[in-house]
Amino acid sequence: MAKTVIEVSGLSKIYDLGLVGTGTLSKDLNRAWAKLKGKPDPYATLAEINDRTQQSSSNTVLALKDINFEVEEGEVLGIIGRNGAGKSTLLKILSQITSPSSGDIKIKGRVASLLEVGTGMHPEMTAKQNIYLNGSIMGMTRREVTSKLDEIVDFAGINKYIDTPIKRFSSGMKVRLGFAVAAFLEPEILIVDEVLAVGDAEFQKRAVGKMKEVSKGQGRTVLFVSHNMASVKSLCNKSMLLDKGEIEALSDTESIINQYLKGGKQKRIKEIHYFEEEEFSDLDFRIDFLSVSGVEKKIEATIYRSDELRLRVGYSNNTQDLLLTFRFKDENGGFLFVTGKPWSLAKSTNKEQVEMIIPKNFFNSGRFYVDIQLSDGRSIKFRKENAVAFDVLEDKKIGAWSGKTVGSLKPDFVWQRC
Secondary structure, rough: OEEEEEEEEEEEEEEEEOOOOOOOHHHHHHHHHHHHHOOOOOOOHOOOOOOOOOOOOOHHHEEEEEEEEEEOOOOOOEEEEOOOOHHHHHHHOOOHOOOOEEEEEOOOOOEEEEEOOOOOOOOOEEEEHHHHHHHHHHHOHHHHHHHHHHHHHHHOOHHOOOOOHHHOOOHHHHHHHHHHHHHHHOOEEEOOOOOHOOOHHHHHHHHHHHHHHHHHHHEEEEEEEEOOOOHHHOOEEEEEEEEEEEEEEEHHHHHHHHHHHHOOOOOOOOEEEEEHHHOOOOOOOEEEEEEEEEEEEEEEOEOOOOEEEEEEEEEEOOOOEEEEEEEEEEEOOOOEEEEEEEEEEEEEEEEEEEEEEEEOOOEEOEEEEEEEEOOOOOEEEEEEEEEEEEEEOOOOOOOOOOOOOOEEEOOOOOOOOO
């Protein structure tokens, strides 16, 4: 039976906006007294949800609200969400850098965290001294740290600078050293924030590989925050989606990433997009709609690989002929290809439609997004990102293999004997 190593219940975190304090001495004293008695903040109910797009009517904000989850030993939990969703705040609380306003946290095991460049490093001390310092903080003996020293230095790639003060390191070197220390000093729980993005591509790949090794090979628990969906999908078997300080969803990683890319639980995949007149108020052309369909020409967002894919655009154009371009992206937001036909939106006084057909057996199974763009050959006149999306499914029976292969595209090419 799996062992629960992190248990979070009713966790909330309140931050003051503007000047520090509640605004009156009596309220500040009430808050201090409640904290001293181990009780929740008496003004927590007055705090607003952390929505950065809205003007606040309160001087407090709920960075986290009623967070509840468990993490089992050896599990790799991805935590994703937009900027300001509460990801870093949650990790700081779990790392005991800051305290919660209310709620309970139970952690079983030694925790190592890498949340910011230079986390846990003293700038005046050398790299070697900082390695021993971090080991001591984690409760390791000098002999234990010494046994790991060569591995840490080699992984960080700082052999030449081992006796150099940290303050002379670049941000990338600090991240390399910080991650190596956190990963190799054998914590039971490893917490990593988006800080890995500071490192170069080669280091990021090695770091993800090391986290896989730590979790699968050594049975340690990893909490991983990143905006790189490919890394999250590669590393994490389960993920959490945070939105405005609340858990919007907690499930398998692929489902969570799809929900995040779609814009949250309130938004469904759009197989047809109707454009507003206001989007073209100062232009001499207008796009009425963009739709996606399979061979049946029904407007639907799910097609089979053996279907042709049809993108249809309804428009009116009172200006010069325009170039229509589609940009296709995979489920992680990565660009696959761009396609267009010169002067595909001809000048006309009537409402017109144009359709592009992609042959069957071109896409792999998965979810895809389409941007629409119009230009006059010199400059972009209009662009709408993620205007429509569609899911591609494998046919019910495809020879001896019906599973998904690697990659986003799976075209059928012509083979012949020579």
